[in-house]
Each structure stands twice: as C-alpha cells, then as structure tokens.
Amino acid sequence: MAEVPLNNFETVPATLGAGPDQVIYTCPPGVAAVVLFAQVSNVGAADESFTASFRRAGINTELLANAPVPPNDAIRTILGGRLILKTDDAIVVTATSANLKMVFSVLETATANT
Numbered sequence: 001m002a003e004v005p006l007n008n009f010e011t012v013p014a015t016l017g018a019g020p021d022q023v024i025y026t027c028p029p030g031v032a033a034v035v036l037f038a039q040v041s042n043v044g045a046a047d048e049s050f051t052a053s054f055r056r057a058g059i060n061t062e063l064l065a066n067a068p069v070p071p072n073d074a075i076r077t078i079l080g081g082r083l084i085l086k087t088d089d090a091i092v093v094t095a096t097s098a099n100l101k102m103v104f105s106v107l108e109t110a111t112a113n114t
Contacts, residue, residue, distance in 0.1 A: 008108040016040070016050060016095035016102055021060070023092050024104050027085040030111055035083040035091070037105040040067075041074040044099025052077040055090040069100060087111075 014024050027033045042048050049068050053060035063083075069075050085091075085106070093102060 006110050010106050010108060012102075012104045012106070014093075014102045014104070015098055016093055016100040017098045018096055019094075021053075021092045021094050023055075023090050024102060025085075025106060026090040027087055028108070029087050031087060031108045032111050033085040033089075033109070034107045035078055035085065035104070036107055038077040038091070038102065039074050040069055040077060040093075040095075040100050040102045042069040042071055042100055044097060045071050046097075046099070047071065048095065048097045048100050050093055050095040050100055053092045053094075054083065054085075055092050056086075056088075060092060 012025055016022060038052065040050055047068060047070055049066050051065050051067070052063045054063060064077050067075055091104065
C-alpha cells in the first residue's frame with residue numbers, strides 16, 4: 001500500500017463545461033480533506049451560472065444552486081467556513097458554459113485504516 005503523507009495541500013484548476021455534473025475533486029482512500037477555498041470565475045462576455053455540490057454516497061447536496069457569475073467577475077463557493085470530506089466524497093459542479101473556470105484548494109490528511 002502506498003504511503004500517504006500526513007498533510008498534503010492540493011490546488012485543482014478546472015475549466016468547467018456546459019452539461020452534466022463534472023467531478024472536480026474526489027477524496028482519496030485513507031484521507032480526510034478540508035476544503036480551504038473554491039472560486040468560480042467568468043472569463044466570458046455574458047452572464048453565466050453554476051451549481052456546486054457536495055456528493056456523498058451518490059447523493060448531491062448543493063452548496064450553491066444556479067449561482068450567477070457576471071462577466072469578468074468571480075464568486076466563492078465556500079463562504080465563512082470549511083467543508084470536511086471523507087474517502088470517496090466529491091465536489092461536483094454543473095455549469096452553463098466553458099467560460100467558467102474554477103480553482104479549488106484542499107488540505108488532505110492521512111487517516112488511520114479502520
């Protein structure tokens with residue numbers, strides 16, 4: 001079994017596409033993760049929107065639903081707190097356009113095998 005570092009910071013950039021759910025991040029086995037930052041930017045000339053969700057056991061719970069992002073602007077999806085993820089939990093985004101780009105930062109911490 002590969003050894004997981006005790007603490008590992010990850011930053012994930014993503015260009016969002018129009019259409020079905022896009023998994024941005026999935027918490028790896030043997031890891032708990034703390035979402036530190038998530039922001040969606042609109043680099044296009046028209047209003048766009050997105051939905052960001054937390055997925056556990058195949059069930060999506062919306063963090064933001066149909067959130068508007070004006071042209072040349074951005075919106076943070078985690079406001080005023082942190083989100084804890086366990087193995088196989090995921091962050092999922094649905095967007096209206098590829099003009100939306102996301103940056104997502106997480107702290108992964110190794111957990112004991114139970």
